[in-house]
Amino acid sequence: MFKNIRARTVAPQMFALSKDIFAAIKCSSRLLQGFPRSNTICSSTTVKNNKADEKKQKCEDIPVENIRNFSIIAHVDHGKSTLADRLLEMTGAIMKNSGRSQVLDRLQVERERGITVKAQTASLNYTLNNHNYLLNLIDTPGHVDFSTEVSRSLAACQGVILLVDANQGVQAQTVANFYMAFGKELVIIPVLNKIDLKNADPEKVSGQLRTLFDISENDILKVSAKLGTGVEDVLKAVVDRLPPPPVNRETPFRALLFDSWYDRYQGAVVVVYVTDGSVKIGDEIVAMHSGKNYEIKSTGLLRPHEEPTNKLVAGQVGYLTCNMRSTKEAHIGDTLHHRNQSVTMLPDFKPANPMVFAGVYPMDQSQHVVLRSAIEKLVLNDSAVTVATDSSPALGQGWRLGFLGLLHMEVFNQRLEQEYDTQAVITAPSVTYKARIFGEKNVKRYGGSEITITNPAHFPDPCIVTEFLEPMVMGTIITPDTYLGPILSLCMERRGTQQSSTNIDNHHVIMHILLPLNEIVVDFHDHLKSISSGYASFDYEEYGFVPSRLVKLNILLNGIAVEELSMVVHASKASGVGRRVCLKLKEIIPRQMIEIAIQAAVGGKIVARETLKAYRKDVTAKLYGGDVTRRMKLLNRQAEGKKSMKLVANIRLPRETFIDVLKR
Numbered sequence: 001m002f003k004n005i006r007a008r009t010v011a012p013q014m015f016a017l018s019k020d021i022f023a024a025i026k027c028s029s030r031l032l033q034g035f036p037r038s039n040t041i042c043s044s045t046t047v048k049n050n051k052a053d054e055k056k057q058k059c060e061d062i063p064v065e066n067i068r069n070f071s072i073i074a075h076v077d078h079g080k081s082t083l084a085d086r087l088l089e090m091t092g093a094i095m096k097n098s099g100r101s102q103v104l105d106r107l108q109v110e111r112e113r114g115i116t117v118k119a120q121t122a123s124l125n126y127t128l129n130n131h132n133y134l135l136n137l138i139d140t141p142g143h144v145d146f147s148t149e150v151s152r153s154l155a156a157c158q159g160v161i162l163l164v165d166a167n168q169g170v171q172a173q174t175v176a177n178f179y180m181a182f183g184k185e186l187v188i189i190p191v192l193n194k195i196d197l198k199n200a201d202p203e204k205v206s207g208q209l210r211t212l213f214d215i216s217e218n219d220i221l222k223v224s225a226k227l228g229t230g231v232e233d234v235l236k237a238v239v240d241r242l243p244p245p246p247v248n249r250e251t252p253f254r255a256l257l258f259d260s261w262y263d264r265y266q267g268a269v270v271v272v273y274v275t276d277g278s279v280k281i282g283d284e285i286v287a288m289h290s291g292k293n294y295e296i297k298s299t300g301l302l303r304p305h306e307e308p309t310n311k312l313v314a315g316q317v318g319y320l321t322c323n324m325r326s327t328k329e330a331h332i333g334d335t336l337h338h339r340n341q342s343v344t345m346l347p348d349f350k351p352a353n354p355m356v357f358a359g360v361y362p363m364d365q366s367q368h369v370v371l372r373s374a375i376e377k378l379v380l381n382d383s384a385v386t387v388a389t390d391s392s393p394a395l396g397q398g399w400r401l402g403f404l405g406l407l408h409m410e411v412f413n414q415r416l417e418q419e420y421d422t423q424a425v426i427t428a429p430s431v432t433y434k435a436r437i438f439g440e441k442n443v444k445r446y447g448g449s450e451i452t453i454t455n456p457a458h459f460p461d462p463c464i465v466t467e468f469l470e471p472m473v474m475g476t477i478i479t480p481d482t483y484l485g486p487i488l489s490l491c492m493e494r495r496g497t498q499q500s501s502t503n504i505d506n507h508h509v510i511m512h513i514l515l516p517l518n519e520i521v522v523d524f525h526d527h528l529k530s531i532s533s534g535y536a537s538f539d540y541e542e543y544g545f546v547p548s549r550l551v552k553l554n555i556l557l558n559g560i561a562v563e564e565l566s567m568v569v570h571a572s573k574a575s576g577v578g579r580r581v582c583l584k585l586k587e588i589i590p591r592q593m594i595e596i597a598i599q600a601a602v603g604g605k606i607v608a609r610e611t612l613k614a615y616r617k618d619v620t621a622k623l624y625g626g627d628v629t630r631r632m633k634l635l636n637r638q639a640e641g642k643k644s645m646k647l648v649a650n651i652r653l654p655r656e657t658f659i660d661v662l663k664r
């Protein structure tokens with residue numbers, strides 16, 4: 001029964017079932033009750049923190065019974081990375097007071113934005129009562145756009161630490177994460193964090209956990225990840241409550257490939273969870289998905305930096321390299337095994353379902369090859385992105401990329417710039433729509449009677465369409481009840497319909513709202529945060545397609561339609577969106593030598609118009625005579641600036657225009 005509960009399922013029917021399910025949870029000896037201690041672990045609480053330089057038992061000699069694989073999952077900013085820092089310090093993986101925080105957030109984009117976007121693995125040595133343990137910790141992102149990272153990480157785990165901010169309480173992502181772990185039958189260790197905060201209210205938050213998940217107060221640990229208070233108990237709970245991985249070292253080698261990144265010298269470095277046997281350098285392996293053979297070049301553990309080992313054995317989470325070169329070869333969810341050994345395939349991951357599509361083009365076509373190679377390498381580390389080739393009259397050859405959300409898209413773009421030094425133009429993001437078409441000729445032309453539209457440029461002529469369909473999501477909102485009114489108005493304005501509402505304590509409400517994906521993809525979350533002073537949280541799951549009155553909104557610059565700016569909108573919103581886009585374009589397009597008419601049109605009907613007056617910026621105006629070189633310098637600088645703009649419909653548009661126009 002538990003297996004059927006899909007990850008991130010928080011639909012109302014879930015709550016109707018909740019009583020039965022939670023009665024079952026109580027009976028489940030694995031969940032929350034903890035794994036029975038092995039006889040070798042005595043109940044003494046003496047804990048000895050080992051230092052990195054301490055004489056360690058070789059990792060491969062640590063028996064399976066002493067391995068624990070776990071993840072930290074939580075709503076955004078509830079302190080996962082900070083807790084991971086403390087766990088790393090206490091187990092000697094990093095020095096205390098090293099001056100660095102959120103050590104597992106290694107990417108520049110993570111440090112700049114203060115969010116985790118990539119799950120990171122760290123193998124920790126831990127000694128409890130003179131027994132050495134190998135704890136494989138996976139720190140996961142909190143934002144909904146990166147939830148596939150979480151679900152993949154969980155495939156390598158037997159348990160999770162469900163971290164909840166003792167001040168903010170249960171948030172939408174906490175609910176989603178709980179169900180994701182619950183659906184995979186993982187042991188859940190509930191931990192309240194930030195108890196050092198003045199406004200922390202562990203009693204209230206424990207009550208929320210009881211109401212929503214039937215978690216008993218006695219199972220909840222209370223910590224301050226920042227100060228380290230209570231963190232030792234978390235390590236002990238991991239050892240005591242989690243089972244060792246259900247693996248076999250005697251059977252032929254088998255491993256699940258669940259992450260990868262690109263290394264300039266070694267090609268794809270793949271992160272694996274070894275479920276059977278062992279693998280060492282020089283071994284010949286096969287990747288089941290492609291059927292290709294490879295020779296192992298290196299193996300190691302992530303501590304959190306790569307530390308080479310002689311081999312990887314069942315139960316361990318580690319990395320290996322074997323000259324895999326491309327994204328296609330390192331298929332996330334693949335099973336690796338020794339050549340000439342037949343093994344059954346481990347369950348593959350459900351492919352990520354992109355929610356937002358956008359065109360990505362090089363700044364100029366001479367950079368096409370460089371950008372292609374950068375995208376290929378980055379996709380190796382972010383396999384939730386889908387890539388298809390595309391072309392545009394104004395922007396040339398490029399790609400249509402699918403992302404899990406707008407933040408995912410922005411982060412991908414930022415990583416392209418920062419990690420691969422490439423600059424791309426990204427077009428207005430859109431969601432996937434469907435259209436049912438009629439007429440034998442049309443069906444033949446489109447290759448089916450139901451077509452999927454990922455690019456507004458391919459929006460079919462409404463004359464041949466019986467109905468358009470748009471994707472819906474079931475949103476979960478948790479909010480203090482004082483903000484209920486404005487939040488419901490926002491949802492209604494976004495064409496949402498409330499499905500259910502339940503109190504989780506005296507002041508907080510959890511609501512389920514059915515919303516069109518298109519309405520939440522760009523800025524819904526920001527609005528929700530601003531009208532609730534940051535207190536409301538939001539998460540969503542797919543809810544299929546429903547018939548909808550959709551139209552294509554064209555944006556015209558001086559009468560020429562700019563395909564890259566066109567979008568699909570609900571008919572009732574066309575003129576409102578048209579007006580907003582025209583105004584926005586007027587703001588962001590630099591004034592030019594000619595007057596520009598900015599228009600929005602549905603079919604032949606103009607629904608909005610703005611005019612941008614002509615202007616020529618004389619950058620040399622402030623110069624009074626003087627040196628010609630100064631004059632040239634100013635003109636050159638102006639020319640450089642112009643280069644970074646795209647010539648669309650004979651009008652220069654700044655690079656960011658396409659995304660900016662969609663932001664409200």
Ligand SMILES: Nc1nc2c(ncn2[C@@H]2O[C@H](COP(=O)(O)OP(=O)(O)OP(=O)(O)O)[C@@H](O)[C@H]2O)c(=O)[nH]1
Nearest residue numbers: 076077078079080081082115116142194224225226
């Ligand atoms: N006062 C206090 N602040 C904390 C504690 N733990 C984390 N923080 C702060 O909370 C903020 C978020 O912490 P992170 O560890 O980045 O949270 P996260 O869950 O990893 O965030 P994402 O990866 O973006 O989801 C940071 O400013 C931390 O310093 C704590 O125990 N007490």
